[in-house]
Amino acid sequence: MAEKKSEKKSKYDQRYKAAVDAAAAVFAEKSYHGCGTTDIAHKLNIKQGSLYYYFKSKEAALEAVCLMGITEQANFLAELISKELSFAENIKAITQFSLKSLRENGDYIVVFNNDRKSIPLERRGKVREQSHNYHLMLMDIFRTGQEKGEIKAELDILISVRAYTGLLSSASKWYHSEPTIDLAAVLNQFSEMFLNGAIK
Amino acid sequence: MAEKKSEKKSKYDQRYKAAVDAAAAVFAEKSYHGCGTTDIAHKLNIKQGSLYYYFKSKEAALEAVCLMGITEQANFLAELISKELSFAENIKAITQFSLKSLRENGDYIVVFNNDRKSIPLERRGKVREQSHNYHLMLMDIFRTGQEKGEIKAELDILISVRAYTGLLSSASKWYHSEPTIDLAAVLNQFSEMFLNGAIK
DNA sequence: AACTTTTTCTATAAATCTATAGAATATATT
């Protein structure tokens, strides 16, 4: 009976996850305001009205997608920090994880990057918290790197963090449409360029 | 009479420019699909229906904004190339011009970056042409830089260009909300990081 | 098989949004 209950629950959960996936895919392709709930329902093979069995509102779907996108990244950062690696190793690890996430959960990251501002203020709390947290952890990694003398002393840490996150998030714009480009090549070059620069 | 005619024409042109500015501001703030024509009209201090005296459609307004955003950048690149500077000088000049444009015409660039995909296919021609052109010119600058031995030989040019444009376009996400940060500081650090890297 | 719960469907209310047409007002010209 406990087994049956958990099976039942997991059936709903599976379907709920499929709904969030569908929302992520549609939001990523057309943007939150650029799509209708019909599009999401169609991708799930159900009718528009049925979607509200899983989401209280379209906004709730957006929140779920964004939260999942940033939470995965934040959790990874927290784990990474506990390992106390060098700055260069941290950058390589973060770049690798980000690009792998882009390939496996690209829609979530794209939606977080592009549409998180469309979450209404009263619902934005959790997403803001996670992304603020992510930012703080990155700042921490950079600050530590500079204190240890790994990062050039003259660099402003905030600008550096912004530049690095910008580099990563920009990858989400083209990575998906260029399957030719090899993941490892991008990874190596991003890390190399960011750490050591483009010129000799 | 010729003077009066041109004055008249320029009155319409002034107002048309104000309309495009208003559209850019609203699109940048709420995104193309996230706003209504009412928002644009309100910013212009006219009623919603009056907007159609200046734009045939909302989509036409979007096209005008995007085209202006990318054209300015493309024109600058074309001029720059004719000067035949070194790679490092080119990067500094492009970074400087981009950040200056961001400050002065930020809305146009934000809209081009975020919403150009919302231009319907049949209207996208001119914008695509200009942005393809921009990409080709950047590729050219990087290729030349590598041939002259300024860029590390092992770097893939396409990935480098993507990384650099990503760095620039990401600035449009935060520069606006952080008036504390000095333009010159960002400029120097962006160029420095991209050229020489973050670590010692 | 009868019953309960879960999931999906149909139909629709209510709000919103783009675009148009024709009236009204302002501005320029003769």
Add this chain to the structure above:
DNA sequence: AATATATTCTATAGATTTATAGAAAAAGTT
């Protein structure tokens, strides 16, 4: 001043969208 032109307004048609309510169907339970 009378007339023409340019600009804005009002009102609205028509399409679309989100969300809800209650019926129907599917799945699970006893």
